Amino acid sequence: MIVLIALAPPVARATDWGLCPAPPPLPTVDVPAPGTAGATAAAADKATSQGDESTLEGHVGIRRDGRTLGADRVRLDRATNHAEARGHVFLRSDDFAVTGTRGDVEMGSGAFSIDDSHYRHLPSHGQGRAAHIDRNAAGVSRMDDATFSTCPPEHEDWQLDASKVRLDPNTRQGTARNATLWFHGVPLLYSPWFRFPLGDERMSGFLTPSFGSTSSSGAEIAIPWYWNAAPNFDATLTPRWIERRGTQLQSQWRWLNPLGYWELDNEYLPHDRLAGRDRWLTRVKQHGRFGDGWHTRIDAASASDPNYFDDLGNSIALTSQTHLQRLAQADWYGGAGHFQARLESYQTLDQSIPPQSRPYQRAPQLTFTTNGELGGLDTGLTSELVRFDRSASDTATRLRVVPSVSWPIEAPGWFLRPRLAIDHTSYEIQREASTGPTSISRTLPITSLDAGLVFDRQGENYRETLEPRLFYVYVPRKNQDDIPVFDTGTFDFTFAQLFRERRFTGGDRIGDTHRLTLALTGRALERGTGREVLNGSVGAIRYFSNRTVTLPGQPVETGRHSDLIAQVGVSPTAAWSANAATQWDPKRDRADRQDFRLGYDDSAGNVANLGYRYRRGQQRQVDVSGAWQVSSNWQLLARANYSLRSRENIESLLGFEYNSCCWRFRTVARQYLADNGTKQGHALYFELVLKGLAPVGEDTGSLLKRAILGYRDPSD
Numbered sequence: 001m002i003v004l005i006a007l008a009p010p011v012a013r014a015t016d017w018g019l020c021p022a023p024p025p026l027p028t029v030d031v032p033a034p035g036t037a038g039a040t041a042a043a044a045d046k047a048t049s050q051g052d053e054s055t056l057e058g059h060v061g062i063r064r065d066g067r068t069l070g071a072d073r074v075r076l077d078r079a080t081n082h083a084e085a086r087g088h089v090f091l092r093s094d095d096f097a098v099t100g101t102r103g104d105v106e107m108g109s110g111a112f113s114i115d116d117s118h119y120r121h122l123p124s125h126g127q128g129r130a131a132h133i134d135r136n137a138a139g140v141s142r143m144d145d146a147t148f149s150t151c152p153p154e155h156e157d158w159q160l161d162a163s164k165v166r167l168d169p170n171t172r173q174g175t176a177r178n179a180t181l182w183f184h185g186v187p188l189l190y191s192p193w194f195r196f197p198l199g200d201e202r203m204s205g206f207l208t209p210s211f212g213s214t215s216s217s218g219a220e221i222a223i224p225w226y227w228n229a230a231p232n233f234d235a236t237l238t239p240r241w242i243e244r245r246g247t248q249l250q251s252q253w254r255w256l257n258p259l260g261y262w263e264l265d266n267e268y269l270p271h272d273r274l275a276g277r278d279r280w281l282t283r284v285k286q287h288g289r290f291g292d293g294w295h296t297r298i299d300a301a302s303a304s305d306p307n308y309f310d311d312l313g314n315s316i317a318l319t320s321q322t323h324l325q326r327l328a329q330a331d332w333y334g335g336a337g338h339f340q341a342r343l344e345s346y347q348t349l350d351q352s353i354p355p356q357s358r359p360y361q362r363a364p365q366l367t368f369t370t371n372g373e374l375g376g377l378d379t380g381l382t383s384e385l386v387r388f389d390r391s392a393s394d395t396a397t398r399l400r401v402v403p404s405v406s407w408p409i410e411a412p413g414w415f416l417r418p419r420l421a422i423d424h425t426s427y428e429i430q431r432e433a434s435t436g437p438t439s440i441s442r443t444l445p446i447t448s449l450d451a452g453l454v455f456d457r458q459g460e461n462y463r464e465t466l467e468p469r470l471f472y473v474y475v476p477r478k479n480q481d482d483i484p485v486f487d488t489g490t491f492d493f494t495f496a497q498l499f500r501e502r503r504f505t506g507g508d509r510i511g512d513t514h515r516l517t518l519a520l521t522g523r524a525l526e527r528g529t530g531r532e533v534l535n536g537s538v539g540a541i542r543y544f545s546n547r548t549v550t551l552p553g554q555p556v557e558t559g560r561h562s563d564l565i566a567q568v569g570v571s572p573t574a575a576w577s578a579n580a581a582t583q584w585d586p587k588r589d590r591a592d593r594q595d596f597r598l599g600y601d602d603s604a605g606n607v608a609n610l611g612y613r614y615r616r617g618q619q620r621q622v623d624v625s626g627a628w629q630v631s632s633n634w635q636l637l638a639r640a641n642y643s644l645r646s647r648e649n650i651e652s653l654l655g656f657e658y659n660s661c662c663w664r665f666r667t668v669a670r671q672y673l674a675d676n677g678t679k680q681g682h683a684l685y686f687e688l689v690l691k692g693l694a695p696v697g698e699d700t701g702s703l704l705k706r707a708i709l710g711y712r713d714p715s716d
Helices: 310-312 699-707
Strands: 003-006 041-043 046-050 053-066 067-077 080-090 094-105 111-119 126-137 141-148 158-168 173-183 186-197 210-213 218-224 225-230 233-242 246-257 260-272 275-291 296-301 323-334 337-348 361-374 377-389 394-408 409-411 414-430 437-454 455-458 461-477 513-526 530-541 564-570 577-587 589-602 608-613 619-629 633-642 648-659 663-674 679-692
Touching: 067 094, 080 111, 094 126, 111 141, 126 158, 141 173, 158 186, 173 679, 260 310, 275 310, 296 337, 648 679, 648 699, 663 699, 679 699
Parallel strands: 003 679
Antiparallel strands: 003 210, 041 053, 046 053, 053 067, 067 080, 080 094, 094 111, 111 126, 126 141, 141 158, 158 173, 173 186, 210 218, 218 233, 225 233, 233 246, 246 260, 260 275, 275 296, 296 323, 323 337, 337 361, 361 377, 377 394, 394 414, 409 414, 414 437, 437 461, 455 461, 461 513, 513 530, 530 564, 564 577, 577 589, 589 608, 608 619, 619 633, 633 648, 648 663, 663 679
16 A cells, blocks of 8 residues: 655646635725826825825825825825825735735835735735734835735635745745644644745745655655756755665756756665665656757666566556666758667666567667659658667668659549659678578568549538548568568558558568558548548458568468458547447458547546457456546546456546645545556555645646546646
């Protein structure tokens, strides 16, 4: 069982105040604004003057430079613009409003001192009371015996009480001394010194601790500290105490510089008492964009052992992994085409995987693609130079060049697209696990013809189309058994595969084929909006010869007809949609694959999904999920993903979210397959958000967006 309570993440987010009632109206004064800057306008029921001093009584109002002062009685020194106000004092500027019983105001600079006050800080949606409040000419406010809350007055569900409070609009930060945070009358925490944001900017300081417990590691507590070192550099350091293992230090460093965005994540646990060794995880991420079309990306991770994520992963987005990717990539986009340089390798965490079965390293992989037009012909070139490396295996350098030319002929109602490509591939192979030549060249032509008709009919409410399509491909046979397999696999058989020229992914096999695809698609589009209300497609392949080029261990394909692929989609309204697809084997009169999804997604944030997925001999699952707004405040959350084949729960969620004006609470119970599917794991998550004080956490929202298709996190 895992229990997490999160109040603040290391990144601030904007706050939605849409559920708040209209704030009480501010007091007003019946005084027109002065026509010129620096001028003062005043009105009262009674006024007397002596020298530079005026006494105003009864419904007093004074305006100057965007500031408004109101009171029952004001003594104004016109030479210094100093005002002494008594009785129902009210003062407002662009971002601040305060009421009280008595006060002194500098009408020129805006500085003031008011007793027995109630204030409202308009940019932060904050309000509170103070026995005494001072504000200087720079706009910095200091309060004694003060409160702060973003809840409506007289309905403070949460409130911060402090002996001293300082609000600085210049840094957009507030500080409090001897502060107690209350939530519905219950003290959540006390701090002799407390800092909080007046906006959505990041700020240094401790974030709210998280607490948890697992059956294997025991209780744990993590206390993150966020360091906003500079506008382009920050860090989060998190000591994490784990009862049965020890103390871990987690850190995240982020840096924005001329070379792009960089992030370094580290986790280190010295001498895990249960594992008897040091445990660590490191990850580096970078992405950048430079002049002249250059882009860069780095994503590389390394872990101490294969059980690290199961034992120490404290993010519900993490799952068991067998490989960690290490990638460095540079791309150039220009008028000449697209060039990419790539280094890619993997750390295999599961040591039971033999070296010869682990992913190949690409060190390096260089590709260049370009497209153009020449005399009405569309021309293209795809090229690749890659080095494959892996221990206890064949290694190789592969050069591949694929020029192509097509002659598209298109007119209203029909199209014809003949295409010719020449695939030339050369290998230099260092053989360790096989025998055969070390230098191999392979050149094969690939010809195709894509043709179709579009019949169009305009109805009263819908535009209807019927689109028959033929796709012919011919690739001659060439024995390729001497070529080891470095990056090649087979495509899933889907409707899109009916119109691919190639049978294999990667470049180690070019599948011989002589075939014709016949397909039919129909659509109904709503007139006026163009929204597709209905679509349906059906298609199959007719083979004219055997497919003799295969991957190692696979048989020659001799069938003359492929399975039938059919799919249909319907969307009767903007909110409702349904999609279904099937792969039908006509020889055995059975379905080998089936997919179905019914979905509802409206503008109010309600989503519901029903899905079914079937793969003969492999998978039969039903998936139901939804997030439903039962009122303006309450939302129910649920998911059930169940395997009918193994009769076990894959993942189930049940929770709710309460969203009020100034706080939000979300809880989710989760049951899921853990330890590579060998047992059921259980977790319970809590998330409490005090708006304007602690921004929304990320973990629970990322889980729900993954589990419930269409879920919209209020914190986004």
